[in-house]
Amino acid sequence: MQILDGAGYRIPVVADLLRRVAERARGHVAVACTAAFPMADDWTDYNIAPFEVVDTPLADADVEISEGRADGLCLTVPRETGDPGTADALVVRLAMLEVPYRVPLELSAARLAGAGERLARWRSNVAEWATAPGRPMNREYATRAEGALADDLDAPSALATLDRLADDADVPPGAKLETFIHLDLLLALGLVAAIGSA
Known part of the structure; x- marks a missing residue:
């Protein structure tokens, strides 16, 4: 490539x-x-x-x-248009992944703020799930997100899958943790950054 x-x-x-x-x-x-x-x-x-x-x-x-x-x-x-300014690089990465790669993207202050809140929420969730008993990854959610990425790099759908997984009360926290870690190897958003923090 x-x-x-x-x-x-x-x-x-x-x-x-x-x-x-x-x-x-x-x-x-x-x-x-x-x-x-x-x-x-x-x-x-x-x-x-x-x-x-x-x-x-x-x-x-x-x-x-x-x-x-x-x-x-x-x-x-x-x-992209706009200026990320002093925004965290992984917040900028997330803001870019939230928009299909073929679609014009403006890195507005509102878009970066939204991405920052989403990333902080996921990291907080992952840190909390890391204290729960371990469970195998949820293959259904992982397959759905991987399928989206394999379909013309549909990152927005893969990210939406993570949102749905985070909110799914039927999936144990340990399974959510393993699935988020598995998918973060593709998305590279540093979702484990808050594990172990107070």
Whole structure:
């Protein structure tokens, strides 16, 4: 997979999500970008592993991610507008995942505040569930979220599945914990960050 252009945050987040989903399907994915792509910044705050930097665009990439192109092998991702300012990087990542990647996205103060509240609520839930007896992951919810991500990276539906799971009184807390942890390996939102806090 190669990233062709785009100077914002959104294209790397989408590329990282696609890489994680493909690797969950037992694929090996290499993500490359040219030296002109602004990946000199430290993207680890966004839970994005480094991309391979190449001198020239790859001629044999299976998938391309671009802000402007649109063909059968290219995911076209409109660059986000607005400024995340001092918002936590994983709040910004969540705000980006809440909108289908093909749809224009404005990182407004209201959107970032909503994402921040959602992330804080999930982290608080996960910390609480971590004190409950362990239970196996809930396969029904996990399969639903994974299926959404496998269907054109439908991250908003996967996130909505987490909301439904959090509110489902019939699922034991230990099963909720394991399912959230399992899905966070794809979403990379740091959902376990509050475990062990007072």
